[in-house]
Amino acid sequence: MAVLSHFQARIALEARTEGITHVNFSFDLGRNTQQVELVEKGIMLPNGKILKWAGLAEIANSRSSCFIMDDGEPRAIHIYSEETDRIYSLYPTQGAPTMLVSGIPMHRIKGTEPHQDTLEKVRAIKPVVGQVLDTATGLGYTAIEAARTAEYVTTIELDPAVLDLCRQNPWSQELFDNPNINQLIGGSFEVVSAMESARFTRVIHDPPVFSLAGDLYSSEFYGELYRVMRNRAKLFHYIGDPESKSGRSMTAGVIRRLEGVGFGQVRRVPKAYGVVAVKEIGQRLKGSK
Numbered sequence: 001m002a003v004l005s006h007f008q009a010r011i012a013l014e015a016r017t018e019g020i021t022h023v024n025f026s027f028d029l030g031r032n033t034q035q036v037e038l039v040e041k042g043i044m045l046p047n048g049k050i051l052k053w054a055g056l057a058e059i060a061n062s063r064s065s066c067f068i069m070d071d072g073e074p075r076a077i078h079i080y081s082e083e084t085d086r087i088y089s090l091y092p093t094q095g096a097p098t099m100l101v102s103g104i105p106m107h108r109i110k111g112t113e114p115h116q117d118t119l120e121k122v123r124a125i126k127p128v129v130g131q132v133l134d135t136a137t138g139l140g141y142t143a144i145e146a147a148r149t150a151e152y153v154t155t156i157e158l159d160p161a162v163l164d165l166c167r168q169n170p171w172s173q174e175l176f177d178n179p180n181i182n183q184l185i186g187g188s189f190e191v192v193s194a195m196e197s198a199r200f201t202r203v204i205h206d207p208p209v210f211s212l213a214g215d216l217y218s219s220e221f222y223g224e225l226y227r228v229m230r231n232r233a234k235l236f237h238y239i240g241d242p243e244s245k246s247g248r249s250m251t252a253g254v255i256r257r258l259e260g261v262g263f264g265q266v267r268r269v270p271k272a273y274g275v276v277a278v279k280e281i282g283q284r285l286k287g288s289k
């Protein structure tokens with residue numbers, strides 16, 4: 001089974017137009033490439049099946065979907081969740097795809113791409129060591145990246161349909177293969193509230209936009225994050241474009257609320273579109289003398 005977007009389909013169609021018979025081609029949205037043969041009916045798969053030209057032309061004409069294809073018709077990757085009444089789909093980029101939640105991209109794609117976006121988020125709290133909490137799994141990119149250096153990553157996703165989407169995304173596979181990533185299903189507010197105190201050394205908080213999950217921007221939730229963090233643990237909180245009007249006011253509100261529940265060293269990280277904060281029990285006590 002191949003997972004393709006217009007980026008891959010166009011390579012094959014252009015090669016065919018030029019009369020080329022062998023090209024380097026990716027069957028997993030650009031993660032890996034291999035040489036394939038272009039035959040009269042389409043692309044010859046390693047298992048002998050053929051991805052037909054008509055299907056590839058359909059994919060090449062669709063700029064906003066990723067597709068699963070074998071020797072039949074291509075099928076766009078999207079899922080409707082009855083649980084949340086949201087539609088999730090994979091939106092292609094040159095590299096890792098992003099996820100659209102009811103049309104809203106869950107990663108930065110303007111002037112960057114989801115993998116780079118993920119690296120900025122994770123680097124903001126480097127070194128990423130010890131026990132990591134990832135409050136919003138999404139496509140699992142932050143959890144996967146954190147798990148490269150951390151001891152253990154616990155990641156929480158509200159909607160099981162998102163994990164079904166992950167299963168179809170080649171860039172999310174480590175979420176299922178890495179034994180150091182523990183997936184929890186539920187609302188982060190409720191799940192984190194039930195966790196033991198002082199457990200995590202790093203927290204990555206990458207929530208959906210405020211309109212989709214306002215509780216994840218509340219003082220009550222920040223207080224719960226503070227509680228489950230160890231002393232000197234670091235939090236990265238993604239917020240959005242700090243140059244936009246809404247991003248600016250949202251950032252100011254987030255900083256005020258983080259400081260209000262006890263976080264110290266709260267600083268903007270414009271490159272990562274978010275803020276970093278540290279749990280400093282000693283500092284807090286000194287300051288209160």
Ligand SMILES: C[S@@+](CC[C@H](N)C(=O)[O-])C[C@H]1O[C@@H](n2cnc3c(N)ncnc32)[C@H](O)[C@@H]1O
Nearest residue numbers: 106136137138139140141142158187188206208
């Ligand atoms: C911005 S995406 C996270 C992207 C992720 N960090 C990644 O690297 O792919 C936000 C995710 O949070 C999920 N979500 C929404 N509300 C939530 C909640 N209350 N608790 C946990 N996850 C939630 C959404 O379904 C979505 O998958």
